[in-house]
Amino acid sequence: MSQTVADYILQRLSDWGIRRIFGFPGDGINGIMGAMGRVSERFDYVRVRHEEMAAFMAGGHAKFTGEVGVCLATSGPGAIHLLNGLYDAKMDHMPVLAIVGQQARTALGSDYQQEVDLQTLFKDVSGYVETLMAPAQARHVIDRALRIAAAERCVTCVIVPNDLQEMDAVASPPRKHGEVYSGIGYANSHPTPSDEELRAAADVLNAGRRVAILIGAGALHAGDEVVAVANRLDAGVAKALLGKAALPDDLPFVTGSIGLLGTKPSWQMMNDCDTLLMIGTTFPYAEFLPADGQAKAVQIDINPRYVSMRYPTEVNLIGDSAEVLKRLLPMLKAKDNPDWRERIELNVRKWWRALEAKAMEPANPINPQRIFWELSPKLPDDVILCGDCGSHTNWYARDVKIRRGMMGSLSGKLATMGSGVPYAIAAKMAYPDRPVLAIVGDGAMQMNGNAELITVKQYWKDWSNPSFVVMVLANHDLNQVTWEQRAMAGDPKFEASQYVEDFPYARYAEEILGFKGIRVSDPADLAEAWEEAFAADRPTLIEILSDPDVPPLPPHITLAQARAFTTTLMKGDPNEIGIIRQSVRDLMSGLLPGEKA
Numbered sequence: 001m002s003q004t005v006a007d008y009i010l011q012r013l014s015d016w017g018i019r020r021i022f023g024f025p026g027d028g029i030n031g032i033m034g035a036m037g038r039v040s041e042r043f044d045y046v047r048v049r050h051e052e053m054a055a056f057m058a059g060g061h062a063k064f065t066g067e068v069g070v071c072l073a074t075s076g077p078g079a080i081h082l083l084n085g086l087y088d089a090k091m092d093h094m095p096v097l098a099i100v101g102q103q104a105r106t107a108l109g110s111d112y113q114q115e116v117d118l119q120t121l122f123k124d125v126s127g128y129v130e131t132l133m134a135p136a137q138a139r140h141v142i143d144r145a146l147r148i149a150a151a152e153r154c155v156t157c158v159i160v161p162n163d164l165q166e167m168d169a170v171a172s173p174p175r176k177h178g179e180v181y182s183g184i185g186y187a188n189s190h191p192t193p194s195d196e197e198l199r200a201a202a203d204v205l206n207a208g209r210r211v212a213i214l215i216g217a218g219a220l221h222a223g224d225e226v227v228a229v230a231n232r233l234d235a236g237v238a239k240a241l242l243g244k245a246a247l248p249d250d251l252p253f254v255t256g257s258i259g260l261l262g263t264k265p266s267w268q269m270m271n272d273c274d275t276l277l278m279i280g281t282t283f284p285y286a287e288f289l290p291a292d293g294q295a296k297a298v299q300i301d302i303n304p305r306y307v308s309m310r311y312p313t314e315v316n317l318i319g320d321s322a323e324v325l326k327r328l329l330p331m332l333k334a335k336d337n338p339d340w341r342e343r344i345e346l347n348v349r350k351w352w353r354a355l356e357a358k359a360m361e362p363a364n365p366i367n368p369q370r371i372f373w374e375l376s377p378k379l380p381d382d383v384i385l386c387g388d389c390g391s392h393t394n395w396y397a398r399d400v401k402i403r404r405g406m407m408g409s410l411s412g413k414l415a416t417m418g419s420g421v422p423y424a425i426a427a428k429m430a431y432p433d434r435p436v437l438a439i440v441g442d443g444a445m446q447m448n449g450n451a452e453l454i455t456v457k458q459y460w461k462d463w464s465n466p467s468f469v470v471m472v473l474a475n476h477d478l479n480q481v482t483w484e485q486r487a488m489a490g491d492p493k494f495e496a497s498q499y500v501e502d503f504p505y506a507r508y509a510e511e512i513l514g515f516k517g518i519r520v521s522d523p524a525d526l527a528e529a530w531e532e533a534f535a536a537d538r539p540t541l542i543e544i545l546s547d548p549d550v551p552p553l554p555p556h557i558t559l560a561q562a563r564a565f566t567t568t569l570m571k572g573d574p575n576e577i578g579i580i581r582q583s584v585r586d587l588m589s590g591l592l593p594g595e596k597a
Contacts, residue, residue, distance in 0.1 A: 005135050006035035008169035009099070009160070010042070012142045015184050018070055020044040020061065020429060022054040026074025028101025028114065031165025046429060046459065049451040051078050053422040055085020055098065060419075060426030062094040063409045064384065068149050069094065069426070075101040075162070076114030079121065084416060086125045086155050091413035092217070092242065095149040097156050098122070104163040105133060118159045127154035132164055136173040143182040151186050191302070193317040193324060201298045201315040202331035208275025208296060210340045211235040214258065214289075217242035217412070218280015218302060218321050223404075225325035226279060227251070233277075234335040236344035238266040240283040241397055245385075245408040249401040252345045257397040259285045260554045264354075265347040267555035272343075278313075280321045282306050284413070288555075300324050355399055363547035364578065366523045368392065368473060371544050372399035378530035380435045380467070381405055384427040388420030388449075390441035391479035394552035417441075421449040421470060425456060428468055435467035435534060442474045442500045450508065453541070457513045460539050468539040472505045475548035483552055492573035509541035516540040549578030 003011070009032065013021075021043055025033050036045055048054045051073040058069030069089070073082050079100040089096040100122075102108070103115045122129045128148045130141045145156040173179040193201075205211060211233040219226055223246050230237050230253060237247060238258040247254050255265035270276075270290050276297040283289075289311050297313040300321050307316040317324050335341075359373035372395040379385075381403065387396045387410030402408060407427070411419040424438035440449050453470070460466060478498045485491045510517030516536040520529045520543070533540045 003169040003171070004031060004035060004165065005132070005138050005160070005167050005169050006031040006165040007038065008135075008138050008171060009142055009158075010035050010039055012139060012184075013070065013146075014039070014042045016068075016143075016146050018043075018068065018146075020046065021070045021072055022046045022048055022057040022061070022426070023072030024048055024051045024054055024074070024078060026078045026101065028075025028078065028103070028162050029072065029099075029160070029165070031162060032072065032099070032101070032160065035165075044429065046425070046455070048422070048455055050448060051081035052083075052085050052418070053425075053448060053452055053455070055082040055096070056088060056419050056422035057085075057426040057429075058096045058098075059085060059089035059092070059094045060386070060409070060423035061430055062089065062096055063092070063423070064407060064427045065430050067095075068146055069096045070099065071096065072099050073101070075103055075118075076116050079116065079118055079159075083121070083125060084414075085419075085422075086122075086157075088411050088414045088416055088419060090125050090155045092411070093153045094155075095153050097145050097149050097158070098126075099158050099160065101165075102131065102159050102161040105161045106163070108161075118157075122157040122159075125155050126157045127152050129157040129159070131159040132161065134170075135164065135167050136170040136179060138169065139171065139173070140180050140182040143184060147186040151188060190320070191304075191318045193319055193327075197315060197317055198324075198328055198331060201317055202328060204296050204298050204314050205233060205275060205277060206331075206333045208233075208273075209335075209337050210273045211275040211277065211335075212269045212273035212290075212295070213237045213277045213279065214240065214281055214283060215243045215246050215279045216240040216281025216283060217246075218300075219243055219246045220280075222279070222322035222325060223247050225322045225329070228329055229277070229325050229332065232329060232332045232334055234337060234341040235277070236265070236269045236341070236348075238262070238269060240281045241393075242409060242412040243281060244397065245402055245406055248404045250403065252348060253341060255344065255348055256351070258283065259288045261394050261397040261552075262288060262555050263351055263398055264555045265344065265351045268347050269344055276311065278311070279325070282413075283310060286310050359399065363523075363550055365521050365545050366526070366547060368395050368475070368546040368550055369399055370523050371471075371473065371526060371546065372396060374526040375471075375530055376401040378527065378534060379403070379406065379437070380534055382434050384408065384424075384431060384434055384436045386410065386420050386423035386427055386436065386438045388438070388440045388444045389415045389417045389480070390444060390473070391475075391483065391548075391552045392439055392441050392473045393480070396439055417444040418448045420444060421452045424468065424470070425452065425459075428463060429459070432463040433465045435465065436469070438470045440470060440472055441479065442472055442476065442503070442505070443478045445472050445505060446500065446503060450503075450505075453509065453513055453515075453539075456539050457515075466538050467534060467536070469533045469536075470509075470539070470541045471533075472541065472543045473546050474505065474543055475546040476500045476502060477548040479548050480552070482548070486573065490571070492571045493575055495574055506541055506543040509539075514538070518542040520544045547578070549575050
């Protein structure tokens with residue numbers, strides 16, 4: 001049997017080292033799916049419940065492994081469904097290849113069924129998008145799509161018309177004008193700053209008396225180097241959300257997250273510093289950085305387009321963060337201003353005490369902060385944490401004490417709901433021996449999480465370690481949006497929009513899917529429930545009833561936000577009594593933002 005174009009595409013992916021593909025079938029990719037059946041031993045094909053989840057999983061695979069993630073979808077609606085997950089990958093700079101079907105070439109332009117202008121559709125999300133129009137193109141286009149995705153850490157897309165998939169492959173194009181050849185493999189660029197640039201950066205950092213460091217995802221592999229530089233400069237270190245796993249939270253000078261989901265010590269450090277070192281981050285909220293002109297700044301990034309875009313910098317160092325910091329360290333002088341580091345560490349200690357006090361405050365029925373406070377000591381040492389987007393993201397960012405060796409991520413720049421469970425599945429597929437925890441709100445769980453648990457049911461018995469835990473924070477509210485409406489617009493909760501229907505998540509997991517189901521409605525049961533979940537011999541869903549009226553407040557409230565919040569109560573919020581009760585408790589526990597240390 002001759003090799004088809006579809007066979008050749010899969011052969012080329014295999015030659016590139018691709019071993020896992022996330023996808024959903026359809027007649028627009030029948031040829032590719034038939035070819036997949038012929039070489040099923042080469043690939044771990046993961047059939048999801050919805051194409052958006054395939055894209056999320058490809059992005060999650062890229063985040064946790066550093067490899068190119070690959071997703072596959074049919075033409076028309078299947079291709080369209082990929083977009084949200086692909087934008088998530090694009091905005092967090094993850095290498096992902098999307099392969100999508102298309103109607104027959106002869107039908108294009110005829111307003112055919114499921115004919116969509118995919119070239120235009122994928123143009124914004126992709127760093128490279130191309131439609132195969134002849135068998136001889138397949139080699140070059142697949143090679144280039146994978147090379148660009150890996151080298152530029154971006155999304156690429158290959159569109160394959162269904163009639164072309166069944167045609168005979170051309171492994172080696174004819175040697176004539178208009179034909180091109182390509183090969184497998186890519187070379188990463190390794191930009192390095194000059195000695196002069198490093199000395200200029202060291203001069204700025206050495207001249208500062210109160211140095212603050214901000215790290216992001218670009219520092220995930222540079223934890224030891226960040227610690228060495230922070231100790232040399234007596235600096236504190238704040239973490240953007242995607243950089244949470246870069247440093248453990250038990251280091252006394254780590255101030256935790258920054259921004260709307262951030263901590264009070266990070267806010268205080270940025271307000272008081274005179275020098276800022278940013279490492280591998282494009283943290284977007286400039287209002288949480290030092291005031292314009294307050295600090296001298298140095299930035300390290302692998303890509304020159306991302307420097308001096310949030311805060312004005314004196315010196316930019318382009319290169320791998322770990323390598324740059326290693327070269328920079330010998331040029332840095334030890335500080336003689338111990339008061340600065342002592343102040344940072346004091347603020348961190350006070351913050352953790354305040355968080356614990358707040359977590360132990362009563363709520364109806366369970367304080368969401370306590371859920372995460374009780375979680376931290378129960379986390380396995382090698383756990384992979386996969387967050388979703390919602391009010392629980394605040395508690396993940398602030399209350400979870402991540403330890404060395406753990407991994408964790410979520411949707412960063414796009415901040416999309418529905419990514420938690422597919423990220424967790426991708427993590428477990430990549431590391432079947434490690435425990436994985438998905439942290440999901442009930443809104444996101446009803447959006448797509450419940451369906452993707454069926455994917456877990458399909459594959460979990462192949463995992464060497466069955467520890468796969470999904471925590472559902474059940475507060476019957478689209479809580480993050482509710483609080484944003486209150487704090488930003490001064491509008492009360494709109495029940496018709498924000499109410500999340502009750503659903504028996506733990507019963508569904510146990511009685512329908514055969515998992516372990518745990519339901520917690522008493523805070524005294526939290527610690528034991530977390531232990532039970534991670535010790536289970538099968539996937540576990542832990543459903544925890546949470547109080548929606550505990551405010552996920554930022555570390556600093558503006559006058560406009562305070563006025564909006566007051567206006568909300570004057571308009572008669574349906575949760576008014578609970579909001580007032582919890583706000584008073586915040587005040588009593590000393591956690592209200594904006595206080596002086």
